[in-house]
Amino acid sequence: GNSVTQMEGPVTLSEEAFLTINCTYTATGYPSLFWYVQYPGEGLQLLLKATKADDKGSNKGFEATYRKETTSFHLEKGSVQVSDSAVYFCALSLFSGGYNKLIFGAGTRLAVHP
């Protein structure tokens, strides 16, 4: 079946540290891949996406590359800030039967300290 696995948190970093959150997926067909972020007390918002193999999504200093050969979509940022503290969700989207369905990973909580 289709699934997403992401590294367990919490991830605790100091400000300006390098961030990697691992995400791997299993899917039939050709999914699009997403990273969503949830700040405290809020709903999810799209951080970045990639729709085909070797695409790189980027936003707000975050990057992720769609790697079909390793079925991965790892999230990276070169220098995190306190304001990046949030829960990050990796997800895949498959279009099937006339609608698109998102499948989420369990989420990874990031805490950044000054």
Next chain:
Amino acid sequence: DVKVTQSSRYLVKRTGEKVFLECVQDMDHENMFWYRQDPGLGLRLIYFSYDVKMKEKGDIPEGYSVSREKKERFSLILESASTNQTSMYLCASTPPWGGSYEQYFGPGTRLTVT
């Protein structure tokens, strides 16, 4: 900007009560979704709707029903609330075409059943 609103941010109900959670989107999206979010489990799909009066079960529909009488509004109903339905509930919407389009989320309703 796409806006998805949910009727309440916080809700406290008693066991056995009938609970209505409402979601409204203003982008004329065909597809609407209800998820519940629990720590360590990510987001799990309860129900979705791809058109007015149409609904499909998601991964965890037991104990829930939905209603979509108008395109912009999608309601989640807990017929007889139970303590194991204490959770964060998130609504989302998306246009119907293609899996590469993101889902737009509301802010969430944190429901506590006592």
